[in-house]
Amino acid sequence: MAPTFEPPGPGQWAIDRSHYPSGVTPISQWLLTKGIEQGVAQVFEELGVPAAGFDVRFVNGFMYTRLRPLIGGNSKPRKPPPLPIMKLVTRLHPEFRKRNAAAIASLRDHPSRQVVRRWETELQPRLAQTNAAFQAVDPQASSDADLQEHISTLLDQLAKNFALHFWLHGHDLGPIARYLHASLRWGLDPIVAISALAGASPSTARPLAVLCRLREMLESQPTPVATLGELHASSTQAANLIDDYFEFQGHILVTGYDLDARTLIEVPHAVLNSIRSAVPVPMHNADSVAGELRNQLDAADRPDFDLHLADAREVMDMRDENGPLTIEWPMGLLRRALLEAGRRLTTLGAISSAEHLFELTAVEVRSLFDGSIPAAAVLSERADKRAAQGRLSPPSMLGPAEPDPPLDALPKALAELIETTRVATKYLGLDQRPGTSNALKGAGIGTTRYVGTARVASSADQALDQLEPGDVLIVRATSPAFNAVLSIAGAVVTADGGVLSHAAVLSRELAIPAVIGAPGALDIADGATVEVDPVAGLVRVFNV
Secondary structure, X not given: OOOOOOOOOOOOEEEOOOOOOOOOOHHHHHHHHHHHXXXXXXXXXXXXXXXXXXXXXEEOOEEEEEEEEOOOOOOOOOOOOOHHHHHHHHHHOHHHHHHHHHHHHHHHHOOHHHHHHHHHHHHHHHHHHHHHHHHHOOHHHOOHHHHHHHHHHHHHHXXXXXXXXXXXXXXXXXXXXHHHHHHHHOOOOHHHHHHOOOOOOHHHHHHHHHHHHHHHHHHOOOOOOOOHHHHHHHOHHHHHHHHHHHHHHOOOEOOOOOOOOOEHHHOHHHHHHHHHHOOOOOOOOHXXXXXXXXXXXXXXXXXXXXXXXXXXXXXXXXXXXXXXXHHHHHHHHHHHHHHHHHHHHHHOOOOOOHXXXXXXXXXXXXXXXXXXXXXXXXXXXXHHHHHHHOOOOOOOXXXXXXXXXXXXXXXXXXXXXXXXXXXXXXXXXXXXXXXXXXXXXXXXXXXXXXXEEEEEOOOHHHHHOOOOOOOEEEEOOOOHHHHHOHHHOOEEEEOOOOOOOHHHHHHHHHOOOEEEOOOOHHHOOOOOEEEEEOOOOEEEEEEO
């Protein structure tokens, strides 16, 4: 019998495939549920967003979320009361009064500025140091007991990191959404407004600078270099540069966020292709774009434009460093440790594949070597089931629509935060409402058309096995860490996401033409010749 998709609770649930497309591992399900619900609830309360947070549930391996109302979030949705009563409730109810006070303060005080300072001086250095300490542990040289402790400690750290990750995203998306919301109110083109943020995330382009230096070394070799190992052996300088590169990038998950994604050190062929195709990032014209936008405004609005643009630019680098440091690096290290534990258990005959440890729950993974984990046949069955879930076609929405409270029923500060939250949802590509009827139309990034061979894959992990320099990468979504190999692609197309998604940020920062959020992209035949037209936001298929 085919699995059914039923609402996992009251209200309406929207699918989110932007980070974890399908078949999410049990450990990631636990981390995501715990992290999103804790992190978002905390940042909503701090900023004054009039919602309790996001509920997260998994249905047949797919993640669904629901914005939980501030009052009565666990009850069956009801039609909002008449406007006069709504106005009274939102002004007299203690929870709304607390949120309104917080909203007024956050709109006035711009707390993201303090969060950025804290990120730069405390959080980012601490996370890098913690990850480096975990990386220094050699799983192969560890005893079973030490390896188990390492895995359990990593899992505890990841639980904290996931909550931190989503708390930080509240503080980085807030200023960006406020900038976009103001731009829309002034009648500015949102796509152009977003392009004024280009170059504000130097961490995104930093790996490309190393790859460009390695390309110079590769091209200076008297004989062709066939492998990354040959380049490493060509000189002390090349060896040191490659070693340093992998020291800080090698164990980061590069093809996704889940445990079954691969780390950079596992795809040396992709790294070599990235080196071969690496070119310096062109100078961005973001200041010129901002100047043109500013000139379209009345003089009275220009100071507010400058303020919102500065706040949005300030958080961009924190936003793109967040994922690799809080999730993708420690998750890559957990993958490394679990694969070593899996190798040992496979040798003992306890399981049939090392990767079957990815089917364990967060509780089961804490007792790997005492004989209490599920039998090999059970884990094999779980792996087959998760793989089958990945082939399902889930509905975008579950449950009846929940009526939105009218914004004019809310105090001004609360209404503004609701509007900016909707803007963020829309331009992240999480808005599931019907859009264009053209399945190959999305948000364009860049100004140059590109024609190339389509390399279509259900995941970025799959694409890297076949992607050649200059191919058009067509995937559902990419992760921030994909910047380490994205230079291989001549252009990028994603099925999910919007102009604020990670794929859009990477393409914009690396000056790669892209069309983001074209829902029919994965239906393009692999190997077809396609044109990516970012100006029109279209993908055109020429032949199959």
